[in-house]
Amino acid sequence: MQKIQGDILYAASDIVNFLECAHLTRLDLINLDTPLPKDEESEEVQLLQDRGYAHEAAFSDMLATRHQSICDIASQASEIEQMREATLSAMDAGIEIICQATLKKDSLLGHIDFLRRVPVPSRFGDYSYEVIDTKLARKIKTKFIIQTACYSSLLSSVQEVTPERMHIVFGNRAEESLHYADYAYYFTTILARFSDFVQGRQQDTYPSPCSHCDYCCWRTLCKLRWIEDDHLSQVAGITKLQIKKLQAAGITTLAELGTCTTDLKVAKMSTATLEKLSGQASLQLQARENGRRPVELLPQQPGKKGFARLPQPAAGDLFFDMEGDPLTDGGLEYLFGIYFFSAGKPLFNLSSRKDITRKYN
Numbered sequence: 001m002q003k004i005q006g007d008i009l010y011a012a013s014d015i016v017n018f019l020e021c022a023h024l025t026r027l028d029l030i031n032l033d034t035p036l037p038k039d040e041e042s043e044e045v046q047l048l049q050d051r052g053y054a055h056e057a058a059f060s061d062m063l064a065t066r067h068q069s070i071c072d073i074a075s076q077a078s079e080i081e082q083m084r085e086a087t088l089s090a091m092d093a094g095i096e097i098i099c100q101a102t103l104k105k106d107s108l109l110g111h112i113d114f115l116r117r118v119p120v121p122s123r124f125g126d127y128s129y130e131v132i133d134t135k136l137a138r139k140i141k142t143k144f145i146i147q148t149a150c151y152s153s154l155l156s157s158v159q160e161v162t163p164e165r166m167h168i169v170f171g172n173r174a175e176e177s178l179h180y181a182d183y184a185y186y187f188t189t190i191l192a193r194f195s196d197f198v199q200g201r202q203q204d205t206y207p208s209p210c211s212h213c214d215y216c217c218w219r220t221l222c223k224l225r226w227i228e229d230d231h232l233s234q235v236a237g238i239t240k241l242q243i244k245k246l247q248a249a250g251i252t253t254l255a256e257l258g259t260c261t262t263d264l265k266v267a268k269m270s271t272a273t274l275e276k277l278s279g280q281a282s283l284q285l286q287a288r289e290n291g292r293r294p295v296e297l298l299p300q301q302p303g304k305k306g307f308a309r310l311p312q313p314a315a316g317d318l319f320f321d322m323e324g325d326p327l328t329d330g331g332l333e334y335l336f337g338i339y340f341f342s343a344g345k346p347l348f349n350l351s352s353r354k355d356i357t358r359k360y361n
């Protein structure tokens with residue numbers, strides 16, 4: 001989101017972020033008026049972004065070989081209003097492929113990877129457009145659908161006809177087409193929830209840890225809040241659902257969980273689970289208070305469970321590990337490590353894919 005001359009503009013990514021974590025949206029809103037300390041993007045995120053741009057550029061080159069007319073809005077303008085006007089001119093002129101198209105309706109703004117001309121009449125003439133979005137991933141995710149549905153919704157209002165399909169081009173160049181009508185209502189419902197939230201009708205949020213936290217620019221702020229509140233999320237291995245159940249039973253902090261008595265009852269939580277969580281919290285509490293990490297050996301469970309499932313150690317045991325890059329075409333395993341014992345001495349042998357190719361070809 002961004003604020004331009006007092007008006008806030010929201011992007012499709014803001015709606016996707018809101019679904020991941022409403023607190024993120026709240027911090028984004030506060031940040032517009034009172035800048036908050038932001039975390040840098042991690043190297044992994046930067047790498048993914050660079051690969052994403054390269055994928056988009058390669059797809060654009062491919063489109064240029066297949067279509068007679070193609071234009072890039074980002075090379076013509078940089079201000080939002082100019083980009084929007086340049087996009088409308090390109091649509092009016094019937095350009096076959098429009099890269100970096102910029103569409104806007106009320107406070108919703110979309111920078112769309114590509115618009116592709118299709119032979120369906122619209123206010124522009126005997127043709128209209130459909131959205132193509134490029135993604136590094138190899139399969140569809142809900143957030144991709146929300147994003148393309150958001151763009152298709154903007155496109156509907158601009159060309160005055162609903163696009164039949166929306167397309168996603170994955171990192172392996174496979175293209176998946178979806179019927180916009182199948183998702184339009186879903187998107188409208190989400191947009192209404194998002195609008196209610198940003199207009200201040202329900203902004204009471206707490207940073208609940210989720211899968212987005214590792215990539216979130218507010219992760220340090222939230223971690224500080226969890227420490228300050230001694231939040232239950234700091235208990236190693238605890239789940240969101242377990243936190244909810246404990247909170248409902250009046251246990252809201254790590255310290256409370258680590259010192260709870262054995263007569264505590266938590267609805268829909270077994271005694272074994274409660275004991276395990278409480279024991280973990282107690283260890284962390286001791287480490288915090290004494291500065292030393294206590295170690296507690298768990299009793300061996302009857303039957304083949306945990307480490308008991310491993311075979312008995314033998315002299316010829318090999319411990320193998322490999323590193324891979326799932327983003328490379330077809331995936332790539334490139335680094336192999338083997339740990340073993342030779343004449344009683346532990347050894348570690350590391351081979352790269354190159355070494356192995358040289359050895360066995």
Ligand code: SF4
Pocket residue numbers: 020021023024027206207208209210212213214216217218219220222
């Ligand atoms: S770090 Fe996690 S909890 Fe905090 S705002 Fe980001 S996604 Fe939400």
